[in-house]
Amino acid sequence: MVTDLGPVIRTRPTLAVWKFASCDGCQLTLLDCEDELLGLTERVRIDHFVEMTPAEGADRERARPAGRGPYDLSLVEGSITTAEDAVRIQHVRRISRYLVTIGACATAGGIQALRNFADVDDFLAAVYAQPQYIATLETSTPISAHVPVDFELRGCPIDRRQLLEVINAYLAGRKPQISNHSVCFECKRRGTTCITVAHGTPCLGPVTHAGCGAICPAYGRGCYGCFGPSSKPNLRSMIAQLRHDGMSERDIQRVFRTFNAASPEYAPVPDLAAEEQQSPPA
Numbered sequence: 001m002v003t004d005l006g007p008v009i010r011t012r013p014t015l016a017v018w019k020f021a022s023c024d025g026c027q028l029t030l031l032d033c034e035d036e037l038l039g040l041t042e043r044v045r046i047d048h049f050v051e052m053t054p055a056e057g058a059d060r061e062r063a064r065p066a067g068r069g070p071y072d073l074s075l076v077e078g079s080i081t082t083a084e085d086a087v088r089i090q091h092v093r094r095i096s097r098y099l100v101t102i103g104a105c106a107t108a109g110g111i112q113a114l115r116n117f118a119d120v121d122d123f124l125a126a127v128y129a130q131p132q133y134i135a136t137l138e139t140s141t142p143i144s145a146h147v148p149v150d151f152e153l154r155g156c157p158i159d160r161r162q163l164l165e166v167i168n169a170y171l172a173g174r175k176p177q178i179s180n181h182s183v184c185f186e187c188k189r190r191g192t193t194c195i196t197v198a199h200g201t202p203c204l205g206p207v208t209h210a211g212c213g214a215i216c217p218a219y220g221r222g223c224y225g226c227f228g229p230s231s232k233p234n235l236r237s238m239i240a241q242l243r244h245d246g247m248s249e250r251d252i253q254r255v256f257r258t259f260n261a262a263s264p265e266y267a268p269v270p271d272l273a274a275e276e277q278q279s280p281p282a
């Protein structure tokens, strides 16, 4: 990550929001900032945000060519899955002073990165009646695999409070205050009884990045890792605990292959799980 945030932006800064391969959920998080969005638009000029542009009419036409920039802050949603997008992200980087990736797709390749562990042609044949018309890359990769990224905001979808903090931080020329501790910390803060300790429910909270407010454990189900890896996750201990709580080796591998399947932090899971199976702790 780039840590030199540069000087405070003193004129009314411009904001652009970009979509790559994604479901639009993280862009919707910005639109969901109902109480804060009007205030934000008084301080930031949103110059390019197709998601909030009418389908037809002058506003639509005004918004489309605006992709030329330059922009003070670009928020990028989605992963790189086509050759065209691999070129387009280079353009976005060139015209952006700061580039922040938002969501599991943009920061880790997303659900669509499951193709990275299989033959993409098999998926194409299974999904499309005429796969010969589909032009796609063999892998889904995060934005940081293609261009330098100033900050990565995790989540599927992202958390609106964290998003506002990131935007405000870049407008103020400071580093975003986003804690990279685990979901367990949030469980403790909201007073939730640990469902792993109390009931033996498998939970990825100890290795998952905070940001959701520990919603799933609060409702009695284990965290399934939609915010991706926390800082320095102890995967070896996590795998041992999941096995202790009744998960098979296959299930352990699959539980890490969801929203953040292609996270580098999760890459050692199959090997660690196999080691764990061969020599379980005494």
Ligand code: SF4
Pocket: 022, 023, 024, 025, 026, 027, 077, 078, 102, 103, 104, 105, 106, 110, 111, 155, 156, 157, 158
């Ligand atoms: S991270 Fe999740 S919510 Fe955001 S665009 Fe990707 S799939 Fe949608």
Ligand code: SF4
Pocket: 183, 184, 185, 187, 188, 192, 193, 194, 195, 196, 197, 203, 204, 205, 206, 214, 217, 222, 223
């Ligand atoms: S329920 Fe899960 S996230 Fe919460 S404290 Fe227990 S292990 Fe951690």
